[in-house]
Amino acid sequence: MEVMFERLANSTLRSRIAEQLRDAIVDGTLKTGERIVERKLAAQFGASLAVVREAIIQLEAEGFITKWPNTSTHVIQLSFAETEKIFAVRKVLESFAAEEAARRASPQDIESLQKLFMEIVDAARSQDSRKFVRKDLSFHEKIWQITDNEYLQSALRRVVVPLFAFSSIRVASHRSFDLLQDANTHLPLLNAIKSRDPRAARDALLSALTLWRSETVSVAEETSSQK
Amino acid sequence: MEVMFERLANSTLRSRIAEQLRDAIVDGTLKTGERIVERKLAAQFGASLAVVREAIIQLEAEGFITKWPNTSTHVIQLSFAETEKIFAVRKVLESFAAEEAARRASPQDIESLQKLFMEIVDAARSQDSRKFVRKDLSFHEKIWQITDNEYLQSALRRVVVPLFAFSSIRVASHRSFDLLQDANTHLPLLNAIKSRDPRAARDALLSALTLWRSETVSVAEETSSQK
DNA sequence: AACTTTATTATGATCGATCATAGTGAGTTA
DNA sequence: TAACTCACTATGATCGATCATAATAAAGTT
Known part of the structure; x- marks a missing residue:
């Protein structure tokens, strides 16, 4: 007998982090223009800096986050x-x-x-x-x-x-x-x-x-x- | 006296790697569908795995690369x-x-x-x-x-x-x-x-x-x- | 021989530590 | 007081090592 199962949640840690961040930005939990500190996020997620950075880089390419190289990271702020x-x-x-x-x-x-x-x-x-x-x-x-x-x-x-x-x-x-x-x-x-x-x-x-x-x-x- | 200088090349290592990869994909140096091995690239660039991964993740979001989680990474192959x-x-x-x-x-x-x-x-x-x-x-x-x-x-x-x-x-x-x-x-x-x-x-x-x-x-x- | 199970290996995913930069503020000089 | 210099600190960028998975090869079982 063939049972139907739900698709498992997003596999990689990075993709799950990216998803949570994206949702938070979209629904306003993370506010427009707000500064994002990689280390803090990593601590909150209980994950390494590297994965969080990977998620952030992805979200930057998707247009949700702006990175100022060597300086800081922010939620997009549209003029x-x-x-x-x-x-x-x-x-x-x-x-x-x-x-x-x-x-x-x-x-x-x-x-x-x-x-x-x-x-x-x-x-x-x-x-x-x-x-x-x-x-x-x-x-x-x-x-x-x-x-x-x-x-x-x-x-x-x-x-x-x-x-x-x-x-x-x-x-x-x-x-x-x-x-x-x-x-x-x-x-x-x-x-x-x-x-x-x-x-x-x-x-x-x-x-x-x-x-x-x-x-x-x-x-x-x-x-x-x-x- | 005010001398004009050219803007310095792309600052971060990641962005330079991303740029090179993008160019290689666009001009056919890296072929459509070709497998990409992160470690090999890292060795070629003389950079760490982490930066190369970051560049790859960026290019994936830009539509040049496809990642099969936990499996492999390829240059896009359009049907x-x-x-x-x-x-x-x-x-x-x-x-x-x-x-x-x-x-x-x-x-x-x-x-x-x-x-x-x-x-x-x-x-x-x-x-x-x-x-x-x-x-x-x-x-x-x-x-x-x-x-x-x-x-x-x-x-x-x-x-x-x-x-x-x-x-x-x-x-x-x-x-x-x-x-x-x-x-x-x-x-x-x-x-x-x-x-x-x-x-x-x-x-x-x-x-x-x-x-x-x-x-x-x-x-x-x-x-x-x-x- | 065919099929299953078990090492082995390649490689992607994640981690913790370190390096490098830019902003901050205390100190110094004029 | 103003401006400049120089530690100091926060934090982004990069690294090397390790973990985890999936493909492959080897061994075993029927």
């Missing part, structure tokens, strides 16, 4: 201008992803998108901002995944995910009313994908992006002033 | 399907970059693009395939750089540069006739940017891409058969 540039790229990439997703989504895909959407709404209702940001990101990542194009996914991850580090700041400072409203900005996109309409998906994504952009940019302006 | 996916993303990203470059190119930018184009032609004439590939890539990178959008640049690097590892295979196996012809496929794009016509730049890029795609894909088909 206003940088945020604008990211959104310019995001527009191009994610609208393509939305189109593709609308073309290729299977019933299961749509089901799990639907589920993720409801989890976003739940998180909004319960004012759990960390969960909100994580589910929000999961929703987007699911769309990227539906495209079945790993390169599109990885480019989007590289470019878009760091933005969520800002989201978590914004989101944490708002009231539940705003969260719910924000959650609902995902609905038109979800519906367009449901009805497998690439054009509509593209349009829905683009108009939602305009909204998200202005929200994010305003946070970037505030935080960048603290140098 | 036919993967190449197709990359070109789908490249189309979206690089056409945007071409547009932007046409909008923003300064006279100096255009001059150095022109220069790079001539260097491509030179390399083609002298049948120096390594140089050809490197200059070809430099030409594209220059365009990306003109966009003044680091995120667009890094996404393009991540997605497109690994393709050049294939180019070097293709290019090395052809006769000079083809190299020259290939060099000239860049001309319409150059001209469109020169005349600052975003629309034309986009079109030129897209039609050249169709060509490059079919060339690259054919190599991917050959090499992927070797497992």
